[in-house]
Amino acid sequence: MHPMLTRAPAKVRTRTIPFARPLIGEAERQAVEEVLKGATLVHGPQVEAFEAEFAAFTGAPHAVAVANCTAAMHMSYLALGLRRGDEVIVPAQTHVATAHAVVAAGGVPVFVDAEPRTGNLDVDQVAAAITARTAGVAVVHFLGIPADMARLQSLAREHHLFVVEDCALALGARLGATHVGLGGDVGCFSFYPVKHITTLEGGMVITRRADVAERVRALRSLGVDRSPRERATPGVYDVPAFGFNYRMNEVQAAIGRAQLKRLPGWLKHRRCLWALWREHLAGQAEVELLGATVDAAGAAAYCAQVLLNGAERPARDRVVMQVAARGIGTSVYYPQPVPAMTYYRREGARGSYVVAQSISDRAIAFPVGPHVEADGVATMANVLLAATVYARSPA
Ligand SMILES: *Cc1c(COP(=O)(O)O)cnc(C)c1O
Numbered sequence: 001m002h003p004m005l006t007r008a009p010a011k012v013r014t015r016t017i018p019f020a021r022p023l024i025g026e027a028e029r030q031a032v033e034e035v036l037k038g039a040t041l042v043h044g045p046q047v048e049a050f051e052a053e054f055a056a057f058t059g060a061p062h063a064v065a066v067a068n069c070t071a072a073m074h075m076s077y078l079a080l081g082l083r084r085g086d087e088v089i090v091p092a093q094t095h096v097a098t099a100h101a102v103v104a105a106g107g108v109p110v111f112v113d114a115e116p117r118t119g120n121l122d123v124d125q126v127a128a129a130i131t132a133r134t135a136g137v138a139v140v141h142f143l144g145i146p147a148d149m150a151r152l153q154s155l156a157r158e159h160h161l162f163v164v165e166d167c168a169l170a171l172g173a174r175l176g177a178t179h180v181g182l183g184g185d186v187g188c189f190s191f192y193p194v195k196h197i198t199t200l201e202g203g204m205v206i207t208r209r210a211d212v213a214e215r216v217r218a219l220r221s222l223g224v225d226r227s228p229r230e231r232a233t234p235g236v237y238d239v240p241a242f243g244f245n246y247r248m249n250e251v252q253a254a255i256g257r258a259q260l261k262r263l264p265g266w267l268k269h270r271r272c273l274w275a276l277w278r279e280h281l282a283g284q285a286e287v288e289l290l291g292a293t294v295d296a297a298g299a300a301a302y303c304a305q306v307l308l309n310g311a312e313r314p315a316r317d318r319v320v321m322q323v324a325a326r327g328i329g330t331s332v333y334y335p336q337p338v339p340a341m342t343y344y345r346r347e348g349a350r351g352s353y354v355v356a357q358s359i360s361d362r363a364i365a366f367p368v369g370p371h372v373e374a375d376g377v378a379t380m381a382n383v384l385l386a387a388t389v390y391a392r393s394p395a
Contacts, residue, residue: 016327016328016329017327017328017329017367017371017372017376017379017380018329018367018371019194019303019329019330019331019365019366019367020193020194020329020331020367020369020371021369021371022193022194022198023262023370023371024198024255025258025262027258027261027262028254028255028258028259031046031254031255031257031258032251032254032255034254035250035251035254036251040250041249041250041251042247042249042250043227043228043229043247044250044253045250046250046251046253046254046257047065047247047248047249047250047253049253049257050065050248050253050254050256050257050260051063051064051065051204053257053260054189054204054206054256054260055206057179057260057263058179058181058182058187058206059177059178059179059182060179060181060182060187060206060207060208061207061208061210061213062205062206062207062208062209062210062212062213063204063205063206063213064204064205064206064213064216064217064220065202065203065204065247065248065252065253065256066202066203066204066205066216066220066246066247066248067201067202067203067220067245067246067247067248068190068191068192068201068202068203068246069097069166069168069188069189069190069192069203070097070100070101070104070203071203071220071244071246072188072189072190072203072204072205072216073097073098073101073102073138073164073166073188074101074104074105074244074246075205075215075216075219075220075244075246076101076164076185076186076188076205076212076216077101077102077104077105077107077136077164078105078215078219079186079211079212079215079216079219080135080136080162080164080185080186080212081135082102082105082106082107082135082136083106083135084106084107085106085107085108085133086106086107086108086133086134086135086136087107087108087109087110087131087133087134087135088102088107088108088109088110088134088135088136088137088138088164089109089110089111089112089121089126089129089130089134089136089137089138090102090109090110090111090112090138090338091111091112091113091114091120091121091138091139091140091142091356092111092112092113092114092337092338092339092340092353092356093113093114093119093121093140093142093334093337093338093353093355093356093359093360094138094140094142094166094334094338095140095166095168095334096334096338096341096343097166097168098138098140098166098338099111099138099338099344101138102138107135108133109138109338109344109349110129110131110134111337111338111339111349111351111353112125112126112128112129112353113125113353113354113355113356114142114353114355114356114359115355116355116358117290117291117293117294118142118145118147118290118291118294119142119143119145119290119291119305119355119356119359120139120140120141120142120145120146120147120148121139121140121147122355123147123148123151123152123155126152126155127155130155130159130161134159134161135161135162136156136161136162136163136164136185137152137155137156137161137162137163137164137184138164138165138166139152139163139164139165139166139184140165140166140168140169141165141166141167141169141170141173141180141300142169142333143169143290143291143302143303143305143333143365144169144170144172144173144299144300144301144302144303145170145173145290145291145294145296145299145300146170146173146174146175146180146298146299149175149180149183149184152183152184153183153184156184162184162185162186163183163184163185163186164184164185164186164187164188165180165181165183165184165186165187165188166188167180167181167187167188167189168188168189168190168192168195169190169195169196169300169302170300170302171189171195171196171197171263171300172196172263172267172300173298173299173300174298175298176298179206180300181206182206182207182208185207185209185212186205186206186207186209186212186216187205187206187207188203188204188205189203189204189205189206190202190203191203191204191252191256191259194331195302196263196266196267196270196300196302197256197259197260197262197263197266198255198256198259199248199252199253199255199256199259200252200255201252202248202252202253202256203248215241218240218241218243219241219242219243219244219246220243220244220245220246220247221243221245221246221247222239222243222244222245223239223240223241223242223243224237224238224239224243225237225238225239225240226238262370265370266369266370267300267301269368269369269370270300270301270302270368270369270370271296271299271301272374273301273304273368273372273374273376273377274296274299274301274304274368276374276377276378277289277304277306277366277368277377277381278292280377280378280381281306281381284385285309286308286309286385286388286389287306287307287308287309287384287385287388288306288307288309289304289305289306289307290305290306290307290359290363291305301368302368303331303333303365303366303367303368303369304365304366304367304368304377305333305359305363305364305365305366306363306364306365306366306384307358307359307362307363308362308364308388309362311361311362311388312361312362313361313362316361316362316363316364318387318390319364319384319387319388319390320332320364322383322386322387322390323364323380323383323384323387326383328366328379328380328383329367330364330365330366330367331365332360332363332364332365333359333363333365334360335360336360337353337356337357337360339351339353340353340357340360364384366380366384367380
């Protein structure tokens with residue numbers, strides 16, 4: 001095609017850019033078709049292959065595919081021996097699933113605030129929150145930026161705590177050569193549609209601990225001791241343990257395998273677009289890009305999390321609406337600190353989480369995913385900067 005023809009005329013350049021768009025291609029469609037042609041829909045080779053390939057990608061000794069990340073975390077706590085009433089330190093600035101998984105396992109989430117440069121949990125506050133009842137820490141690699149695992153690991157060793165890493169937004173993130181999820185006891189991933197790769201719904205547990213992997217395998221499948229393929233006498237098995245039905249099925253795993261092959265290219269794209277966001281917003285007094293002041297080389301670039309300087313929630317909401325009117329999809333990570341959500345307030349969550357609250361009030365997340373073209377960043381950044389000026393004037 002002639003280069004002139006690849007450029008749309010100026011008028012139609014206000015195209016819509018959704019916050020996320022799952023990219024299901026021919027490879028995924030064919031993989032699904034293959035599974036549906038066969039007779040094995042659950043307990044089959046696709047899940048095993050997906051686990052092996054995910055383990056190879058992350059460098060994990062063990063990988064267990066599960067129904068979703070919430071289930072992954074729920075089972076991780078049980079596998080790590082969490083007892084009813086045990087406290088688990090949880091960042092206030094996270095997805096509610098991080099806290100709900102603790103509650104599901106019988107634990108009590110104890111919230112700590114975020115540190116302002118990355119939104120990751122504040123390790124000084126983790127240290128201050130440890131009591132005789134603390135059993136573990138939930139670490140969230142917020143928006144793909146790895147948390148300070150070295151300090152958390154030494155705290156955990158000193159106080160005999162387990163560490164569960166919520167890596168739902170951090171697939172591909174590494175600290176040095178180590179993939180996130182391998183610095184603690186367990187790493188949990190999500191394949192929900194807006195994440196780095198999708199299996200529609202889905203999750204993965206990775207761990208260096210064979211004992212934990214074995215317990216999670218039992219827990220995901222009702223505590224049954226033998227899968228159908230392992231039964232000497234068809235239909236005969238025993239149930240030595242409690243468990244759930246938290247399995248991933250063969251169709252999901254087949255999609256996941258196709259997505260995983262595309263992940264390295266997508267990660268490159270995400271990091272490249274995130275760097276463009278950093279360039280476009282550098283020196284702009286109205287906004288700050290979360291993570292822009294730290295070394296982001298190993299980050300998984302989930303999104304460009306823009307914070308409006310000096311703004312309050314109503315001004316942020318006006319900017320969101322302005323930007324939406326120009327066809328640009330955004331999100332808010334996250335709309336409230338978890339302890340400020342109604343359920344946790346009713347359950348007695350107290351304390352002030354100043355940094356987490358400030359992020360909730362001022363954040364607008366913009367896309368960097370493979371559905372966005374590189375020149376989309378300039379378009380979005382210009383729309384954003386124009387909208388911040390407009391939002392300053394009272395509605
Ligand atoms: C999406 C997400 C989850 C939940 O994942 P599911 O697979 O939907 O259960 C948990 N934690 C974080 C940080 C997330 O972003």
